[in-house]
Amino acid sequence: EAGVAQSPRYKIIEKRQSVAFWCNPISGHATLYWYQQILGQGPKLLIQFQNNGVVDDSQLPKDRFSAERLKGVDSTLKIQPAKLEDSAVYLCASSLDLLSASPSYNEQFFGPGTRLTVL
Amino acid sequence: GDSVTQMEGPVTLSEEAFLTINCTYTATGYPSLFWYVQYPGEGLQLLLKATKADDKGSNKGFEATYRKETTSFHLEKGSVQVSDSAVYFCALSDPYFGNEKLTFGTGTRLTIIP
Numbered sequence: 001e002a003g004v005a006q007s008p009r010y011k012i013i014e015k016r017q018s019v020a021f022w023c024n025p026i027s028g029h030a031t032l033y034w035y036q037q038i039l040g041q042g043p044k045l046l047i048q049f050q051n052n053g054v055v056d057d058s059q060l061p062k063d064r065f066s067a068e069r070l071k072g073v074d075s076t077l078k079i080q081p082a083k084l085e086d087s088a089v090y091l092c093a094s095s096l097d098l099l100s101a102s103p104s105y106n107e108q109f110f111g112p113g114t115r116l117t118v119l
Numbered sequence: 120g121d122s123v124t125q126m127e128g129p130v131t132l133s134e135e136a137f138l139t140i141n142c143t144y145t146a147t148g149y150p151s152l153f154w155y156v157q158y159p160g161e162g163l164q165l166l167l168k169a170t171k172a173d174d175k176g177s178n179k180g181f182e183a184t185y186r187k188e189t190t191s192f193h194l195e196k197g198s199v200q201v202s203d204s205a206v207y208f209c210a211l212s213d214p215y216f217g218n219e220k221l222t223f224g225t226g227t228r229l230t231i232i233p
Binding site: 003004031033035040041042043044045048055056091093095106107108110111112113 | 123125160161162163164165168208210218219220221223224225226
């Protein structure tokens with residue numbers, strides 16, 4: 001089974017430029033997450049989708065960050081314009097179905113991440 | 120809000136040594152607890168989990184017990200190997216918020232010396 005795919009793996013931009021990251025979740029996974037991992041810190045949730053609807057975007061800096069999952073499969077995270085403090089690894093994760101009737105936790109599977117450096 | 124506090128690293132041990140990485144948490148509801156591992160150049164992987172008090176999660180020789188009374192979920196392994204070198208993250212998912220998002224600790228870098 002293919003895992004969560006992300007691209008690009010690395011990106012270097014200058015501040016005030018724009019950048020976009022792409023994520024392809026595991027086939028059949030309805031729930032998709034974007035996390036930001038700043039060096040020396042644990043990942044922090046930015047936004048969570050259930051199919052193509054947003055479940056939680058309370059930690060997303062909406063003045064510069066946007067994300068979409070138009071067809072309920074792939075997702076794109078955009079930063080416009082980038083700031084120095086946006087330098088981080090951006091992780092995408094997916095899980096089967098947040099709304100599943102199963103009482104067990106829906107394990108999140110993580111992609112390799114995109115390392116962004118803003119100069 | 121919810122939070123996870125992890126033992127600060129980095130941690131360096133000799134092969135076959137005993138490992139403990141401490142983790143404590145605060146949560147609004149009754150969370151599930153996890154340990155994730157990140158090997159060099161790879162994505163986060165679930166190592167083990169526990170969903171209720173007194174549950175013990177185990178995998179690859181690692182163990183952690185959900186202690187509600189001390190709000191802890193310490194990771195242990197009796198004899199570490201060089202291949203265990205990685206960054207370990209403690210995390211929780213709080214059903215109070217209804218969305219299974221993960222709240223992570225800061226991570227502990229573990230290096231095992233042959």
